[in-house]
Amino acid sequence: MTYIGAIGAAQQEAMAADPRVILIGEDVEANVYGTTGGSKQRAEQGDFVQQFGRSRIRNTPISEEAIVGAAIGAAMTGLRPIVDLSYSSFLYMAMDQFVNQAAKNRYMFGGQSRLPVVFRSAMFYGLNTGAHHSDRPYPMFMGVPGLKVMAPASAADAKGLLRTAIESDDPVLTFEAVPLWGQKEEVPDGEYRIPFGVARTRREGSDVTVVGISGSLPLALKAAEEMEARGVSCEVIDPRTLVPLDTKSIVRSVLKTGRLVIAEPAHRMCGAGAEIAAVVADEALHALRAPIKRVAALNMQVPFSPALESQIFPTKERITAAIEAVCADQLMTTNRRVG
Structure with a gap:
């Protein structure tokens, strides 16, 4: 399975297993980045919109601050959003939401609310996309208490870690290196999870x-x-x-x-x-x-x-x-x- 295919498979499995899991982002309904089109293993079920409906696959306006803020509110009120933010460079537009809301709200409210939300972004470096689209900002978020950060380097790890991230009650940022998207690796059949903090x-x-x-x-x-x-x-x-x-x-x-x-x-x-x-x-x-x-x-x-x-x-x-x-x-x- 390819790296990008493994991400799609993890999302599909999680959404099938838990109706609280939703997917939001720019152009997710149209499968622009290839993770909402249905895996080969479930080709007969069609794309995500066919399988789960538009109430759970939501296109958003082009406003990262609004996307991230909406996802934080949805997570605090019972849903488990997966947010597709496409380019990692776009995370900067929502820094207040990440640093002052997602990272701090569980602490600020004394644990009365949880924040089970996953923010996906892709590092488009090495692909001649210019300075505004090529950043790899994961170290910046490592220094923010309250955020979990993952950076899988293979298809099998991308799938297993993403399943763990979706089921976490804390906000997780996952950084995907686009040069890895097309690389293939043997991926275990069925559902599996890889624990965080294990190299x-x-x-x-x-x-x-x-x-x-x-x-x-x-x-x-x-x-x-x-x-x-x-x-x-x-x-x-x-x-x-x-x-x-x-x-x-x-x-x-x-x-x-x-x-x-x-x-x-x-x-x-x-x-x-x-x-x-x-x-x-x-x-x-x-x-x-x-x-x-x-x-x-x-x-x-x-x-x-x-x-x-x-x-x-x-x-x-x-x-x-x-x-x-x-x-x-x-x-x-x-x-x-x-x-």
Whole structure:
């Protein structure tokens, strides 16, 4: 199943299982982004509008503040909305609703109301959509208490995490890397859920820990494969959720390997990688055999030019270079043996 197909399947299953689950957003009735058209497994049921009706699949005006505010009110009064906000850059238009309402209302009202709402948005970076449409703002929301943040990097995780998010009584923001939308993976049959705060080790290794976040994970896996051929064993970890963040698994891996490389598509300044590096420095400094390396987007606006844009984001080559830097002693020993 493709990544985008897995999201559609998760939404369809959740809506079939619970009549309180509704889907709202711009052009959701028309299936513009491919997640409300019905999965192949349920093709006979047609699209979401046919299956669930327009009372549960609602097109909205082009006003993110109104969309998010309406979803918060719906969640507080008994529904479980899934909000399709399309581009992640559009989240800025509803910052007051996210930060002052969604994140705080359960606390402000002493737990009298819950906020079971999921906000989906897509990070359209690397696709020449310009500075207004290419942001990866998940680190900004990691710093807001009361919000859960997930950034799945595979189809199976996208489906299982989304089911968990829909059933959560707290607001969840899910960030989808559009370069991953078309990637396929074996997805378990039937309904399943993946708990938040549990990282996934995608590759076992002993020489260096490589944390790949969102769209940087496939690049990290390719870099690990290349380094394996050169005698460096990479352990690749996908955090899957950023709030809560499974720091225990990352620290445990670094205690084993003694080295850490973090790759992510967000800006280097104050990114998720910075938080992970700080935690490891606090809890596993004694085990580090080399400085921590972060591979992230340059701290600049995203250019429209394809030639320029391709230079600011993590690549397999940049991740490989970071692994080489922290494993210089390992590579030197291997080269001596070969020689």
